[in-house]
Amino acid sequence: MARVIFHVDMNSFYASVEQAYHPELKGKPIAIAGNPKERRGIIVTSSYEARAKGIYTTMNVAEALKTCPELIILPPDFPKYREASKAIFTILKSYTNLVEPVSIDEGYMDVTEVSKERHPLELAKEIQLRIFNELDLPCSIGIAPNKFLAKTASDMKKPMGITVLRKREVREKLWPLPVLKMHGIGESTAKKLHTLNIYTIGDLAKADERLLKQKLGKNGVRLIRRANGIDTREVDPNAIYDTKSVGNSTTLPYDIIEMKDIETTFLKLSEKVAERLEAKNLCGSTITIQIRDCHWKNQSKSKTVQNPIYLEKDIFREAMELFSKAWDGTPIRLLGVTVSNVIDKKHFAEQLSIFNFEQFAKEEPIYEIIHSMEKKFGKGIVQKGIDVKKKSYASKTSFSKDFFDDLIDK
Template sequence: MSKARIIFHVDMNSFYASVEQSYNPELKGKAIAIAGNPKERRGIIVTSSYEARAKGIYTTMNVGEALRKCPELILLPPDFPKYRQASKAMFTILRSYTELIEPVSIDEGYMDITELSKERHPLDIAKEIQLRIFNELDLPCSIGIAPNKFLAKTASDMEKPMGITVLRKRDVPSKLWPLPVIEMHGVGESTAKKLNSINIKTIGDLAKIEESVIRQQLGKNGVRLRARANGEDSRIVDPEAIYETKSVGNSTTLPFDETDIKELEKIFEMLAGKVAERLEVKNLCGSTISIQIRDANWNNHSKSKTFQNPIYQKEDIFEEAFNLFHKAWNGEPVRLLGITVSNVIDRKQSVQQLSIFNFEEYAKQEPIYELIDEMERKFGKGILKKGVEMGKKQSFASKTSFSKDFLEDLKE
């Protein structure tokens, strides 16, 4: 039987807004919100201070609506370099305790303090970390303490701001099971609807359902969620996780609701180009492509396709994504579009599977391979390569999203 672990989930409270208040003390105690350009549809609330939240302001709210609800709301444009600097400083503090740190996003991460707990009580460590982040960076955070990552994440959400919550596995029936299943970490609206359709209304319902039933409805993900509902999670805190890229994508919010298929086609072509550029920078290819559609009523639709051979070129990404769009779009005005290529691997690791569709292409190249073999027999392995592998370009194109960009800082 494996030894019980002690995991922290450190979650910064209202991070962007708190950083702004830290830099400008005059903003403290006031309703502030970080938003995009208010003149465009991108003008939605990214995050807001707790003072603003108390007046009904929430993330994704339109700027106009937010100002009507709270006329004294102070709107600020995002300052990403400032937030990245604060994030790096926060993780530096965490690493002063242990190297077993797994950053999840710019404002949250896991810590495995099992070894540290042999010398000090976990609550004392958590209080010290919280106070250090507050005193040294002037930023509030909440910390969840639990035997696994799922429960730690759940615990950190229970008391904000500046909360420290312990959640043991034995607490799950009394503290989690009565809650609506939508409130469970890892369950979104779509999954909640599916669960509700089979009469799973609460986390307790999910925990108690037969595994075979949930597997039939939701596959492996359903089995995983059922285990989490019972407080089970075997994932380790993995510092190497920041080096793994699992997907590369790009999305855009349209300036206005769009129904013109030609305009939507242009947007898909633009998105495909950006995804292809990011894959190129990272030297990756992926075997699954997904599209996201958000309509004017904020309903999300997605569709995906998996291939035998990985793709990475703009033309292929565009063609497959637009074909998926034709199958998924119901004609409603479109507010947002996105393309993601997932199950990515290094191109050097990819192996093309010969088929009746690409055999001819490879047959034409066979004389070239024979020539390379002959040259290598004479002059040594590696004397010739198919193409030239250049050093990776330094480009913002390598970033999949700002929330992931900060990971580059943490690898230094």
């Protein structure tokens, strides 16, 4: 049976929330940015009035003020945005439990069942008006038979747009567009596709699947399917809690080149990543570092370790080892550390090796005592660790995976 999927995308979310809280800002060019005195001073988002004057996301604050001297710069207020987001998703969940948040300001709804009783367009208009009337926040909604087309549709008309995109319209509406316009394709992937003489979404839709799999791996096959309007992913309300990686990065106040500054930065990043892994009771087997130099050139290095890691000292050690192999001495603007391929610690069975055999040999007497106690008092009398409620180290910034804990059906 054909599905009816909505993609609800808030328009200029942070700026719109500020204008909702401060009506005197409505109709004025405003932008949300980090500290203008530091390197973090770039535009995070801006109102449509500011965009009309040439302001765009990632623009430097100084450049933005030159372009638009009357621009009102506001610091981000994430607790305020999180509260607004919870209110939005509460409205969405009043229509169906099949709501999948994908970020603080967008999410999917599977309204197939609801659409048996009400026309999807009527439903979308009601949702859009409720969010606007109750929260004073504008949104665009894409309506389609799958998630990819719904996401694409929601981008077609902003602000306050409602767009229907049917699979049969893909050839006419999407194929003539450049590949960079397709959701899921960034500049790097677009450049790779250009080397294969793939310039439009239509070129991609008709591309040789084997060639793209060879050049781009599984993602190449996925992109061909999406270009043909095919996407079988379901709307999964629990997907937001499926943590695949835990990372942290920081833009430095000034370019650094001294090793002690680099080590201090990696130590802080490793500490934050370790805290978040601990809070979620996770460990991971792949560690990745990100380096952005003073020329805005990005590079990353990854390593998969034999035994999953979660401790600060282990994350720091692996990060520094990767850094020593990757850095060419150019002054550094940003550093990041990510631990991925994460699993629950309860499911982690450390692999014996020549390097850790002695550790297990030392623990052998302990296992004998446990075995003896279990024989006397019963299986499971002694457990290796227990689950306790830990302090939350989840990000309190734009988005985090525990964001919707209070919206889960108990």
